[in-house]
Every structure is written in C-alpha cells, then in structure tokens.
Amino acid sequence: MNTDYDVIVVGSGPAGSSTAEHAALGGARVLVLERKKAVGEPVACGEFLPILDEIKATFPDAEDLEPVFDIPASLISREIDLIRILSPRSRGFDIPFLGYTTDRDRFDKHLASKAEKAGAVIRTSSMVTSVKEGEVHTRDEVYSAKVVVGADGPISKVAMGLGLQRNGDLYPAVTSQATGAFDSTMEMYFGGLAPGAYAWVLPKRNGANVGVGVAPKFSDGRVGDYFQEFIRMRKLEVTGRPIGKYVPSNGPVPRTFTSSGLLVGDAAGHVMAVNGGGIPIAMICGRIAGRTIADHLRNGTPLSSYEESWRRQVYKPLRTAVRTKMLASLFFGGPRRLEFSMRFLGPRRMGNILRCRPSFP
Ligand SMILES: Cc1cc2nc3c(=O)[nH]c(=O)nc-3n(C[C@H](O)[C@H](O)[C@H](O)COP(=O)(O)OP(=O)(O)OC[C@H]3O[C@@H](n4cnc5c(N)ncnc54)[C@H](O)[C@@H]3O)c2cc1C
Incomplete structure (x- = not known):
C-alpha cells in the first residue's frame, strides 16, 4: 500500500490538473493518475474556448x-469572432461571439505542467481499476490517500467507487481535423443530418476542427x-480518423462529495448542456476543489x-442550460418544427x- x-x-484533463495544481499550491502531496500514455492525446474535443469576458x-x-x-498566446490557434448557427434548411443565424480555438493536447499539457510546477506528481499509463473511500487501485499498485478526486471524465469510475451518482443522458460525439482555408466563423449545424x-466547423491556424x-x-x-x-455534405478534407467521446448533457450530478472524495469536471456533469462546452467550468471547479482539499x-x-x-x-447558468435543453428537445424531433423555432428565436x-x-429573460 503506497x-x-x-x-x-x-x-489529467483540465479538471484533474486544475485540482492538482491548487491542492499542491496549498501544501498537499498530490498524485495524478492518468490512463493515457501522454497527457491530452489523442484529442477528442472541438478545442473552442470563449474569451474571458x-x-x-x-x-x-x-x-x-x-x-x-x-492563457499564453502561444496556445491560441485561431481567434473566432462569430458563431453561425445553421438550421436544417441551411439558413444561417449570425451571433457575434469572441473566442478562440486551441490545440487541446498542448492545452492539457500546459495545465498539467502548472500542476507539476506547484509540486504535484503526474503518472501516465496508470489506469485506475477500482476506487473505494481512501483507496485507489491500479493494475500495479494500491494507493491510500486522505482524499480521492474523480476527474476521470463522463463515465466516472471514481463516482461509482465513491457511491455517487454518475452522469445520465450521454451524447456520443466525434471529432477530427480538416485541411483548407476557413474564415474566423464557428459554424454550428442543427438537425440537417438527422x-x-x-455538427461543427471550428477554424484553426491551419484548417479546422470538425465534429x-x-x-x-x-x-x-x-x-x-x-x-x-x-x-461529404460540407465538402471537407479530413486528416486522420475521427476520435469519439461522450458529452454529459444533463447538468451536474446531484452530489459531488463524500467525506473523503470529490467529483470535478465532466465526472460531476460540469458541462453546459446547451453547447457541450466543459473546459472553462472544469478549470473553475478544479480550482475550487483544489483549494477546498488544501483547507480540508x-x-x-x-x-x-x-x-x-x-x-x-x-450552478445557476448550468441549470438554465439544462432547462433550455429540455425545452429545445421538444423541437428536436422533426426538422420542420426545429426550422420554425429557430426562425422564431x-x-x-x-x-x-x-x-x-x-x-x-
Ligand atoms: C467531441 C467533443 C467536443 C468537445 N468540444 C468542446 C469544446 O470545443 N469546448 C469545450 O469547452 N468543451 C468541449 N467538449 C467538452 C470537454 O472536452 C470536456 O468538458 C472537458 O474535457 C472536461 O474536462 P475533464 O478534465 O473533466 O475531463 P477529460 O478532459 O475527459 O479528462 C479526463 C481524463 O481522465 C482520464 N481517465 C478516465 N478514466 C480513467 C481511469 N480509470 N484511470 C486513469 N485515468 C482515467 C482520461 O484519460 C482523461 O485524460 C467537447 C467534448 C467532446 C466529446
């Protein structure tokens, strides 16, 4: 027993690295266990972040x-100034919105290196196989710790091990990189495929993230x-095979703590149900988790x-997003209803x- x-x-996604950084800054001895060989790889994300404002x-x-x-400027791949929402009949609705795309693998590595600088140890190729309160098993080792944090994504093994409710209503999503020239508009397509x-097209420095x-x-x-x-429809040249993951779409799980464990990020359902964005909330809640652990x-x-x-x-905006999603799902069923409601909105x-x-409002 270690x-x-x-x-x-x-x-070691944004939630795990942010939690580790702030717990370590507060003096805790922190170990991050990551099943992947390299932090942030492969990328299964649209790679979009809104600007701070x-x-x-x-x-x-x-x-x-x-x-x-x-965020260092070197992590900004392409600035975005407009979101164009396309209806089932390809009618475009333009929404001014400032943000940027990043390279998610480099972004996650940056957050992990901040955690390491604060004193946390990150161990890759370390798949956690089971968790109980205060005890974490990998294939090679058993660890005992005062606090265990589930920052292990949408299908959280830690949540299960701690006896906490896991995410329901998971949306499968896939993403890849396209070559070509794109302007600084993010395109979001609703209801045209099925x-x-x-679907989305998110411009990057060389090409675009599509999913x-x-x-x-x-x-x-x-x-x-x-x-x-x-x-085929959007006539895109894609490099590499699409990578898939799940997006929690039901908002936060009912409870995210036990006497010796926490859930953060996707594991806690910290995702905006209306657009699937979760990186900013994972970072915000990761800092709160890390600081709370250090105080604890x-x-x-x-x-x-x-x-x-x-x-x-x-919580309030996350709850509003879930309510909006529930309302919108009344219109998802058919393209005509969706077309009408988009024009109406x-x-x-x-x-x-x-x-x-x-x-x-
Ligand atoms: C296709 C797609 C596109 C998206 N696009 C965007 C976007 O453009 N902008 C945005 O803000 N959000 C986007 N999201 C959501 C965003 O990716 C997540 O909300 C965000 O990654 C959550 O961070 P996290 O640290 O909680 O989880 P993750 O980033 O999923 O990190 C969890 C980590 O835990 C590791 N892990 C899991 N199980 C174990 C285990 N048993 N043992 C050890 N390690 C384990 C995983 O390997 C992973 O590295 C997208 C999601 C998908 C699926």
Whole structure:
C-alpha cells in the first residue's frame, strides 16, 4: 500500500490538473493518475474556448477568473469572432461571439505542467481499476490517500467507487481535423443530418476542427456515419480518423462529495448542456476543489464546502442550460418544427441560449 500522497486525482484533463495544481499550491502531496500514455492525446474535443469576458458573462458569480484564464498566446490557434448557427434548411443565424480555438493536447499539457510546477506528481499509463473511500487501485499498485478526486471524465469510475451518482443522458460525439482555408466563423449545424444530430466547423491556424454529436433519444443512427455524411455534405478534407467521446448533457450530478472524495469536471456533469462546452467550468471547479482539499487537510474544512462553493459560483447558468435543453428537445424531433423555432428565436435569443441565459429573460 503506497501512502506517499495526501490526495489522488484520477484523470489529467483540465479538471484533474486544475485540482492538482491548487491542492499542491496549498501544501498537499498530490498524485495524478492518468490512463493515457501522454497527457491530452489523442484529442477528442472541438478545442473552442470563449474569451474571458464571455466566460464572465456566462458565469457572472464565478470569482476571480483572471488568473484561471491567463492563457499564453502561444496556445491560441485561431481567434473566432462569430458563431453561425445553421438550421436544417441551411439558413444561417449570425451571433457575434469572441473566442478562440486551441490545440487541446498542448492545452492539457500546459495545465498539467502548472500542476507539476506547484509540486504535484503526474503518472501516465496508470489506469485506475477500482476506487473505494481512501483507496485507489491500479493494475500495479494500491494507493491510500486522505482524499480521492474523480476527474476521470463522463463515465466516472471514481463516482461509482465513491457511491455517487454518475452522469445520465450521454451524447456520443466525434471529432477530427480538416485541411483548407476557413474564415474566423464557428459554424454550428442543427438537425440537417438527422433529428437530434449537430455538427461543427471550428477554424484553426491551419484548417479546422470538425465534429458531430448526437442525442441518442432522437436518432438511432451511428455518430460515425453522420460524421462521414457531414464531411461529404460540407465538402471537407479530413486528416486522420475521427476520435469519439461522450458529452454529459444533463447538468451536474446531484452530489459531488463524500467525506473523503470529490467529483470535478465532466465526472460531476460540469458541462453546459446547451453547447457541450466543459473546459472553462472544469478549470473553475478544479480550482475550487483544489483549494477546498488544501483547507480540508490543513484546517479540517469539510469537503461539502466544495459543493457549496461551486454551486454558488456556476450552478445557476448550468441549470438554465439544462432547462433550455429540455425545452429545445421538444423541437428536436422533426426538422420542420426545429426550422420554425429557430426562425422564431432569431440570433439574439439564440445568443442568450449559447450563453446559458434564459431565451426569454
Ligand atoms: C467531441 C467533443 C467536443 C468537445 N468540444 C468542446 C469544446 O470545443 N469546448 C469545450 O469547452 N468543451 C468541449 N467538449 C467538452 C470537454 O472536452 C470536456 O468538458 C472537458 O474535457 C472536461 O474536462 P475533464 O478534465 O473533466 O475531463 P477529460 O478532459 O475527459 O479528462 C479526463 C481524463 O481522465 C482520464 N481517465 C478516465 N478514466 C480513467 C481511469 N480509470 N484511470 C486513469 N485515468 C482515467 C482520461 O484519460 C482523461 O485524460 C467537447 C467534448 C467532446 C466529446
């Protein structure tokens, strides 16, 4: 039994690395276990992030965001200034929105290196096979720690091991890179491929990130087939095979803590249900988790204060997004209904929806 660490974080995505960084900055001995051979690889993400002002507008109660999103310019692949939403009949709705694409593998490595600089140890090729309160098993070793963190993505083994509820309503999504020249507009397609299917083209420095996601409730087709259909339809040249993952689409799970464990990021359902974006919330909640753990180890602060804190800072927009998604799903069923409701909403209200605000404030 390895007892060298106070905290074991499972997963080295944005949630795990942010948690590890802030727990280590607070003096905890932190080990991150990552099943992949290299942090951030392969990329299964649209790689889009809003600029800081957009993040503040979406999460107005989140505290002190400047240091969290102090992203080096070298990690910005392409600036985006417009989101174009395309209806089933290819009618475009333009929403001014500032953001950028990154290279997600380099982005995750950057966050992991910040955690390492703070003193955390990151061990790759370390698949966690089971978890109990205070105990983490990999194929080669058993670790005992005061706190175990589930930052292990949408299908969280840690959540199961801690007896916490896992995400429901997972959307499969795949992504790949396309070559060619693209302007600085993010394209989002809804309902044209199949009911409940959506697709995106996100410009990068050389080419674009392209992907497709599906709500299984509305469509029984395979996401990989829709991806191929989208590429044909949009006449894209794609390099490499599409990589898939799941997107939690039901908002946060009911409880994200036990007496010795926490869930963060996708494992906690920290994703905007209206657009599938989860990187910013993973980073915000990761910092809250890391700081809470450090306080817990130093002063005995209960881990429940993590949940109080993230709910105070980001829950309201996440809940609004889930409600909007539920309402929108009434219109997902058929292209005609979707076409009509998109025209009815128009770009301004669609902009509200993308920013997790009520569509009719
Ligand atoms: C196709 C697609 C496109 C997306 N596009 C965007 C986008 O453009 N912008 C955006 O903001 N969000 C996007 N998202 C969502 C975003 O990727 C996630 O919300 C974000 O990665 C969450 O970070 P995380 O650290 O919680 O989880 P992850 O980034 O998934 O990291 C979890 C880590 O845990 C590791 N792990 C899992 N199980 C184990 C185990 N048993 N043992 C050890 N390690 C384990 C995994 O290998 C992984 O490295 C997209 C998601 C998908 C699927």
